[in-house]
Amino acid sequence: MSGLAAHDGREETPATPIRVACYLNQFFAGIGGEEAAGVGPGCRDGAAGAALGLQRCLGNAGQVVGTVYCGDDYLAAQPATAVAAVTRLLARYAPDVVVAGPAFGSGRYGLACGQVCAAVQEQLGVPAVTAMHPDNPAVESFRGRVVVVPTQSTAAGMPLALPALARLALKLGRGEPLDPPGAEGYLPSGCRRNERADAPGAARAVDMLLRKLRGEPFATELPLPRYDRVPPLPPLSTTDGLRVALVAEGGVVPRGNPDRLPSAWATRWARYDLAGVDDLTADAFETVHGGFNTSAANRDPDRLIPVDALRALEAQGRLTLHPRLYSTVGNQGSVAVMRRLGAEIAADLAAAGVEAVVVGAT
Amino acid sequence: MSRPAGAVRPGARPVTLELATFTVDEVVVGNTDCYRDGRLEVDARALRALVRDVSDAFEDVAVNVVRPGDDARIIHAIDVVEPRARLAEPGSDFPGLLGRQATVGSGRTHRLGGLVVTTAGEPAPGEPTYWREAVVDASGPGAIYSPLSSLTHLVVTLKPDPRAFPDHDPAESLDVFQGTAAAIAYNRAARIAGLRVATYLAALTRDQQPDAVACYELSPVASRRDLPRVVYLFQMTCPYFYGQLWPREGSVGGTAPPPTLIHPNEVLDGALVNAYAMIACIRDCTYFLQTHAVIEELYRRHGTELDFRGVVIYTNGDSIASKGRIVNHAVSLAHLLGAEGAVLNYQGGGNPEVDVMLACQQLEARGIRTALLLPELGGGQGDSPFIHFVPEADAIVSLGSYEQTVQLGPVARVVGGARLLEGDEDASGPLQLSLRYLLGATIPYGQHVLRGVEY
Amino acid sequence: MLVTAIAPIALEVGANRIVRGQALAHPFGDPSLAPAAERAYRARLVATALRALTEPVTGPTVFES
Numbered sequence: 001m002s003g004l005a006a007h008d009g010r011e012e013t014p015a016t017p018i019r020v021a022c023y024l025n026q027f028f029a030g031i032g033g034e035e036a037a038g039v040g041p042g043c044r045d046g047a048a049g050a051a052l053g054l055q056r057c058l059g060n061a062g063q064v065v066g067t068v069y070c071g072d073d074y075l076a077a078q079p080a081t082a083v084a085a086v087t088r089l090l091a092r093y094a095p096d097v098v099v100a101g102p103a104f105g106s107g108r109y110g111l112a113c114g115q116v117c118a119a120v121q122e123q124l125g126v127p128a129v130t131a132m133h134p135d136n137p138a139v140e141s142f143r144g145r146v147v148v149v150p151t152q153s154t155a156a157g158m159p160l161a162l163p164a165l166a167r168l169a170l171k172l173g174r175g176e177p178l179d180p181p182g183a184e185g186y187l188p189s190g191c192r193r194n195e196r197a198d199a200p201g202a203a204r205a206v207d208m209l210l211r212k213l214r215g216e217p218f219a220t221e222l223p224l225p226r227y228d229r230v231p232p233l234p235p236l237s238t239t240d241g242l243r244v245a246l247v248a249e250g251g252v253v254p255r256g257n258p259d260r261l262p263s264a265w266a267t268r269w270a271r272y273d274l275a276g277v278d279d280l281t282a283d284a285f286e287t288v289h290g291g292f293n294t295s296a297a298n299r300d301p302d303r304l305i306p307v308d309a310l311r312a313l314e315a316q317g318r319l320t321l322h323p324r325l326y327s328t329v330g331n332q333g334s335v336a337v338m339r340r341l342g343a344e345i346a347a348d349l350a351a352a353g354v355e356a357v358v359v360g361a362t
Numbered sequence: 363m364s365r366p367a368g369a370v371r372p373g374a375r376p377v378t379l380e381l382a383t384f385t386v387d388e389v390v391v392g393n394t395d396c397y398r399d400g401r402l403e404v405d406a407r408a409l410r411a412l413v414r415d416v417s418d419a420f421e422d423v424a425v426n427v428v429r430p431g432d433d434a435r436i437i438h439a440i441d442v443v444e445p446r447a448r449l450a451e452p453g454s455d456f457p458g459l460l461g462r463q464a465t466v467g468s469g470r471t472h473r474l475g476g477l478v479v480t481t482a483g484e485p486a487p488g489e490p491t492y493w494r495e496a497v498v499d500a501s502g503p504g505a506i507y508s509p510l511s512s513l514t515h516l517v518v519t520l521k522p523d524p525r526a527f528p529d530h531d532p533a534e535s536l537d538v539f540q541g542t543a544a545a546i547a548y549n550r551a552a553r554i555a556g557l558r559v560a561t562y563l564a565a566l567t568r569d570q571q572p573d574a575v576a577c578y579e580l581s582p583v584a585s586r587r588d589l590p591r592v593v594y595l596f597q598m599t600c601p602y603f604y605g606q607l608w609p610r611e612g613s614v615g616g617t618a619p620p621p622t623l624i625h626p627n628e629v630l631d632g633a634l635v636n637a638y639a640m641i642a643c644i645r646d647c648t649y650f651l652q653t654h655a656v657i658e659e660l661y662r663r664h665g666t667e668l669d670f671r672g673v674v675i676y677t678n679g680d681s682i683a684s685k686g687r688i689v690n691h692a693v694s695l696a697h698l699l700g701a702e703g704a705v706l707n708y709q710g711g712g713n714p715e716v717d718v719m720l721a722c723q724q725l726e727a728r729g730i731r732t733a734l735l736l737p738e739l740g741g742g743q744g745d746s747p748f749i750h751f752v753p754e755a756d757a758i759v760s761l762g763s764y765e766q767t768v769q770l771g772p773v774a775r776v777v778g779g780a781r782l783l784e785g786d787e788d789a790s791g792p793l794q795l796s797l798r799y800l801l802g803a804t805i806p807y808g809q810h811v812l813r814g815v816e817y
Numbered sequence: 818m819l820v821t822a823i824a825p826i827a828l829e830v831g832a833n834r835i836v837r838g839q840a841l842a843h844p845f846g847d848p849s850l851a852p853a854a855e856r857a858y859r860a861r862l863v864a865t866a867l868r869a870l871t872e873p874v875t876g877p878t879v880f881e882s
Binding site for chain 3: 228229230232233234235236237238239242244250292293294296297299300302303304305306308309310312313319356357358359360361362
Binding site: 180181189191192194195203205210212214222263 | 490492493506655656658660663667668680702703704705711713731732733734735736739747753755756757758759760761762765766797807808809810811812813814815817
């Protein structure tokens with residue numbers, strides 16, 4: 001990769017254009033619409049289809065040396081072989097960088113772009129960049145592994161997406177390090193890491209507050225998250241005869257904590273047999289939760305998870321209490337881990353034919 | 363009888379703290395206790411006697427020095443105290459724990475700069491150990507993770523005498539803060555021991571000329587109407603407040619005291635002392651209270667960029683009702699001080715984070731703008747660094763994620779113990795540790811320079 | 818469905834059916850009550866929880882006991 005000549009009054013020698021290879025689906029390559037979604041991998045020398053627009057944005061700084069395409073359905077049906085074939089075709093152009101998409105809101109195309117970029121990076125050692133809407137299902141799989149530029153959800157966003165792709169393609173092709181996602185305009189991996197700031201936290205906080213008070217722009221160091229939304233299930237017509245399970249976040253375990261459930265930062269859950277247990281009593285059960293004053297709960301663990309109340313309803317014939325108690329400790333728990341534990345417990349419950357769950361949380 | 367013409371109302375005297383710094387360039391363990399021209403000599407035997415005098419429950423006391431750059435690691439740290447002595451008012455140091463009751467924060471206090479007294483040692487029987495381990499590396503890759511690594515530590519290692527804990531039943535389940543009565547008493551004594559040594563050392567500078575004097579006074583800035591009025595909302599977790607435990611709601615015997623006002627000088631001058639060995643990275647060591655970075659920063663800019671109106675202290679509630687009651691009152695006090703802006707911290711895990719977010723929301727609703735200092739939880743893919751947040755929390759300083767794993771190198775010398783409490787590892791080895799065990803790594807008062815960034 | 822004293826977190830995280838518990842440290846209990854009264858309180862809370870399962874919701878919703 002050549003840089004620019006020194007400024008010494010003479011005309012600058014133009015830098016060698018970055019070699020860009022593009023990956024597009026059948027539609028954006030100009031092969032055809034949905035009816036052509038089954039077409040296998042192929043290529044065109046130079047820029048074809050939407051890659052022509054990318055070339056215009058690259059100007060003299062970059063040259064689209066080849067356009068590789070594949071039908072979305074073809075790739076979805078045999079991803080390993082198709083991605084391998086696409087990768088080989090891209091390699092033939094000896095690119096400095098590969099640009100895939102933009103895929104906008106298309107899930108199949110997005111996945112294809114992500115897989116192609118990942119393969120190109122891992123197998124060819126060539127940097128890659130793609131673009132798609134932040135809600136594209138492929139984003140969750142590839143953010144952090146592949147540079148993803150956010151776009152609008154439809155091709156109406158092409159005029160904004162191409163310049164952004166071109167800018168990042170040139171930087172990656174030249175081997176230049178990227179600035180953090182917010183500054184550079186790509187989706188963050190969802191992970192965070194620590195670094196040393198140039199000033200202590202207190203100074204940065206007072207700086208930020210003063211800017212805010214003066215009406216000057218400021219940037220938070222911790223953007224607020226969005227939690228995913230799970231659509232609520234429709235209501236049951238009645239709870240009579242319902243098979244109900246109890247799940248305790250409060251760390252309720254048999255006395256002595258036989259499974260050594262940790263008091264904080266738990267990464268697993270436990271399941272305990274409630275056969276013959278009508279009431280959680282202090283001599284048989286305890287809580288190991290490390291996040292609050294446990295004395296009241298240890299005197300009567302039903303205060304954390306109401307086995308006695310459910311057994312009473314069961315005795316009246318109103319419902320059936322699932323004979324296993326599920327338990328974990330949420331104290332200091334990572335959201336990602338808890339999401340996994342919840343999914344694992346849910347799978348266990350579903351396999352056992354449980355119809356409803358009461359979760360007790362502290 | 364009417365006043366004679368021309369008489370003026372006597373005004374209240376300003377509260378002025380003069381902090382006189384005596385820099386410590388060299389620490390030598392010798393035969394006497396003496397400070398002269400930057401050189402501190404300590405008699406380890408005399409210091410040990412001072413400590414033993416505090417409690418019969420110390421079976422053994424050791425005194426070691428760890429200097430910045432030493433190939434050494436401190437483990438099992440309990441509290442860290444900067445040597446200070448209120449020489450103008452003898453007997454009033456750390457009221458309620460060491461000295462008699464007195465309002466601190468005014469007069470001349472001598473401090474030793476660059477040196478701290480660090481108590482360390484294994485937990486007492488009956489003491490909860492969920493977050494007891496605390497590590498400071500004096501050099502190597504681990505040194506960047508603690509703001510204490512650049513200080514000289516006079517480490518006082520305490521060993522609890524098992525005979526002082528006769529009724530301890532290892533099978534007894536313990537509350538996260540409380541522990542047994544004997545353990546609580548031991549830990550109070552351990553803090554007092556550290557305060558005692560610290561005060562004693564600072565008093566060695568009596569009658570000498572300091573290297574520098576810093577003056578802390580909330581001088582009126584009524585003439586500068588353009589300066590925004592800023593209040594610090596100080597969320598605390600169970601410190602000693604003038605020697606009395608300031609409990610969180612639901613911990614250590616029930617009801618949290620209502621939020622109240624405190625002069626920032628009182629925080630700097632010994633009104634608050636660490637009581638519990640909470641998670642090391644956010645532990646409210648007495649040293650961090652004495653050198654409170656938010657208070658220091660607000661003072662630094664008082665009169666030039668802002669009008670520092672004061673400090674509201676509060677602790678968090680354990681139910682929505684008590685959170686509401688406490689936060690409402692704390693916000694009301696801030697408003698009463700005339701706040702136009704507020705700095706907020708939080709101390710603990712997810713539970714107290716809710717209170718800080720509620721406070722932020724209420725302040726913003728009253729038109730008081732906020733900035734928050736938050737350490738991050740989580741850190742893995744898809745993890746949120748928050749337990750709870752509100753849309754109004756749009757100005758947050760990240761103190762770093764304490765779930766990250768850090769690599770510490772091998773060391774030639776370990777002070778405070780031999781094996782880590784977590785995992786029973788040999789503490790001298792290279793270690794892979796969660797940042798949560800590095801003392802002060804993400805201190806909520808903002809002393810340190812770690813920050814979380816997305817990538 | 819979820820029983821917790823700290824409804825704001827549950828709402829933010831997106832639990833759809835939430836019943837407000839008594840306190841963080843004892844969502845299903847009230848140590849200030851006599852044992853029989855506390856069991857009756859717990860029974861009422863559980864009844865509300867079961868009722869919540871039969872109510873339609875469009876998003877995170879708190880049910881008061």
